[in-house]
Amino acid sequence: MASRLLWASRAASYLRISVFHRGFSSVLKDLKYADSHEWVKVEGNSATVGITDHAQDHLGDVVYVELPEVGAPVEQGSGFGAVESVKATSDINSPVSGKVLEVNEELNDSPGLVNSSPYDKGWIIKVEVTDSGELKNLMDADQYSKFCEEEDAKH
């Protein structure tokens, strides 16, 4: 069903006909996105990392977040922690390389913040970024929205 909708919208945009889009998960404009559904907000040398609305929706209710140690190194594309939901632990990968400056301790008592506020109170770690050039490997908001649509159309 979803793949037919995707074909219809592609055909429609080719013909420049407007198509009604059903609502998708929210995507924020100023953030960068990894294809493993993490977001990063860069402010100077430091970056805040979390998982996206699409990710939390597909995970289900988060009951546990495994956080790294402050000071631990992180690498773009590599795992730094995990979340547990519906008896599944899912690795979280870092969108940037660097060193962990801070972890969101609130998630120990309130892991559900990842679901209710994925871009704000549900932030997971803050990183001192070592290579800002790596950001070009990430998607912007529009690219990420399209990526999510294509992924959802697969089944």
Next chain:
Amino acid sequence: MVDRFCIIEPKRRVFLECVVLQEMRVSRSLEVWKMGTINYLDALRLQEQLVSNRKAHKIPDTLLSLQHPPTYTLGKRRTDHNLLIPESDLKKMGAELHYTQRGGDITFHGPHQAILYPIISLRDIGLGARNYVEKLELTMIELASLYGVKACAGQAGETGVWVGERKIGAIGVRISFGITSHGLAFNIDPDLNYFKHIVPCGIANKEVTSLRKETDLVLPAEEVVHEQLISCFARQFGYSNLLWKENGLIS
């Protein structure tokens, strides 16, 4: 599908039709390993290797079908307060205990319990953890229904498969780079006394049950039930092409 594209110029329409039909015909393959009884750590090491191979696209989606000797396992949250007897007592009764990286709480695996460990790429089929686990639940619900047993998925926070207030199937999964490991355990006819030494899945005051206890029908040989479970899984996940592997040979 055809009328959706009839407004496009004729040449394009033929091309688009061909592409759409192509998409519909692609079959998905699943390599099924029937392993018999295998030690927990051996199975874990095998899964780690398979996950790595699957991530590198060296192997297709793979399903391990097996059972374990008496083994207790804990998930990533290490909820060992739900083990009600000392670890030394477990050794005396011939059972092992393992801490793992899967989701979920404490559980027991043993003879006459059918286990499936799918090593599949969720990204390739666009599934998230929640949908994946739902399909694992449906796999076991479908199997139970073959024997006239009405099972259902658990309510919020009680992932698994239940017959009334009694748990017949458990799930505990790990997802790394979108590749799954660990999986599900369905009680055909295990010795349910082993569950008395734990708070199963961290849920107190709920019993554990088995297909033997719940069905009025005579159960066939266990290998038949294992194969039925595999078929239910293949159906739920849309695999049309199964490659069977026994004793290291593809048949």
